[in-house]
Amino acid sequence: MSLETDKLKKFITEQDKIALTVDCVVFGYDEHDKELKILLIKNEVPQFLGMWSLLGDLMKIDETIEDAANRILEYRTGLKDVYLEEVQSFSHPKRHPLGRVITIAYYALIKISDYELNVEKLDLEAKWFNINEIEEMAFDHKNILEVCHKRLQERLKERPVGFSLLPKKFTLQQIQNLYETVLQTELDKRNFRRKLKNLGLLKELEEIETEVAHRPARLYTFDYDKYTEMERKGRRFSL
């Protein structure tokens, strides 16, 4: 092993070494208020004490970055098997006041209805914020949030990631509300429904909405099997 270590030292000196963290932008969609929300925690690093920050942690020596992202999410939300996507690294030499720390940013998509915010269980205070009401954040987390929000907006048009933010059964109007909220734009109803239909990926159910004041609408689910088949054939999702 000492030979290994000698070789390692030749290639990698102590000065080259850095700390690596993972930061997750956890998106949730609040259907009632038509708001895109993100889950933040109160920061504990002295320079940013009391400020809000993304869910993050140091990567452990025996895990992959993706393992670390899943671990952080499960620890903070209790949820497993959450939609998770690596976005990019943030590596400005002065981004962390405590030294050279590079972070890999992920975004996660959560069905808010699946998730009970259990504050007592956590060491740090956690809270959902409307994405538009966040002004200041610790570190470069505001920038990370903006980059991840932009990525989510792109993905929504190119991949069926939006369905990870909706309940399992949804109405066509619920999809349109979600798209309008995340993309921050109004969409033409007729045009949007035509596109939805052309996708051919929604399964119409023998069920309608309940507990609504207006005339109850038809419920649908997203056909993930058909989507996998479509992808395999090289056809693209576009909405």
Place this chain on the structure above:
Amino acid sequence: MSLETDKLKKFITEQDKIALTVDCVVFGYDEHDKELKILLIKNEVPQFLGMWSLLGDLMKIDETIEDAANRILEYRTGLKDVYLEEVQSFSHPKRHPLGRVITIAYYALIKISDYELNVEKLDLEAKWFNINEIEEMAFDHKNILEVCHKRLQERLKERPVGFSLLPKKFTLQQIQNLYETVLQTELDKRNFRRKLKNLGLLKELEEIETEVAHRPARLYTFDYDKYTEMERKGRRFSL
């Protein structure tokens, strides 16, 4: 500064520290042979001595990861302002024989005609390979190559990155050849030309090809200004 260091030690211990590298998959398109090529170098790490690997290096303490990727590319190819995109991190705990080394993968797109392979200038042997002829590579570089190739294939359909692989002036047939080569599929000529026309992003020049055996075809350039304008309006590139 000692207070800073103390705080740093509280959050980041020496065991948490790792080495971070950047690896670049440099793609070039060989128009003559209709081949997608990648530029590789002979490896110098003892365990993989003599094997081919991606262009990579340790990130320096005072640069960003993107700076490092640009530095490596310029050092190895002499080229600046190359199209460069971060793809993802590779962080398996056992991926590097010399210790805990995480790498961030980028792909770069080069116009082969712009680039003279200057072997003498370099400390390591460098060579272009047809992407289909590469069987074994050092580290997990074969896997990184495959992930980056897949990303390029996706991007080609969603962004005008392909034009970074073509000469500044090109024929419609040259675009189709490039798409067929990278996507590894045949495309219907009429359908592809209709899509190209619908893009509205090609500028027809008052020039035709020279030095060809067949009837010379019209030359075009890609209109990046118009594309920027189109993106600003939220319209999407699709080919």
